[in-house]
Amino acid sequence: MSTVTDKIKILCADKKISAAELAEGSSLSLEQVNRICESDEIPSLSSLIKISRALGVRLGTFLDDSEQIGPVLNRSEEHHQSVTFTSHQTNSNSHMDFISLASSKAGRNMEPFLINIQTENGNETCSTHEGEEFLFVLEGSIKVRYGAETYILNKGDSIYYDSIVDHLVTSIDDNGAKILAVVYSPS
Structure with a gap:
C-alpha cells in the first residue's frame, strides 16, 4: 500500500470521515474514493488536491517525508525518488x-x-x-x-x-x- 493511501486512511479515521463523506466532500464518486483507498498506486494529482481540501490538510501532507521549518535544499547530484500519480478513472497521467x-x-x-x-x-x-x-x-x-x-x-x-x-x-x-x-x- 502506498504511503499516500495510508495517510488518506489515517486522516479519515482520525477525523471520523467515512468513504461516502470523503466522496461527497471531495466531489469524487464513492467508487473513485474506494479505488483510491484500496490501491497501491498514488491517485491523480487532481484527485489528491480534492481529497486534501475535503480533509482540511495541505496537499503536501500526502507527500511529506519529514518536516523542516527552515529551507529545503536539493543538490543536483542527489537522487530523488519519483512518484507516478495515476487516475482511478483511466490510466491517464501514468506517463x-x-x-x-x-x-x-x-x-x-x-x-x-x-x-x-x-x-x-x-x-x-x-x-x-x-x-x-x-x-x-x-x-x-x-x-x-x-x-x-x-x-x-x-x-x-x-x-x-x-x-x-x-x-x-x-x-x-x-x-x-x-x-x-x-x-x-x-x-
Missing part, C-alpha cells in the same frame, strides 16, 4: 513521473516538482482542480491543452495558468520531456 522538490518543507503553500513526461499512448483525460500551475520546459517539447486552446512549449518556454480549467500536459515526441512545475493549491 508522468513527479519528483517532489520540497517534500520535507513544513507549512508550504506551493508544490514544486521536476516531472519527466513520457510520450502519452492512449487515453488523454484532462485534469481540473482548484489552484494555479506554473510549468517551465527544461528538456524536450510539450503540448498543453488548456480549455479549448492548445499550446506547444519548447525548451526554455513557460506557461502559468488557473488549474480549475480543464488541462492536459503531454510530450510531443518520442524522446519525452522534462519540466519544472510549481502547483499552488489554496487550503
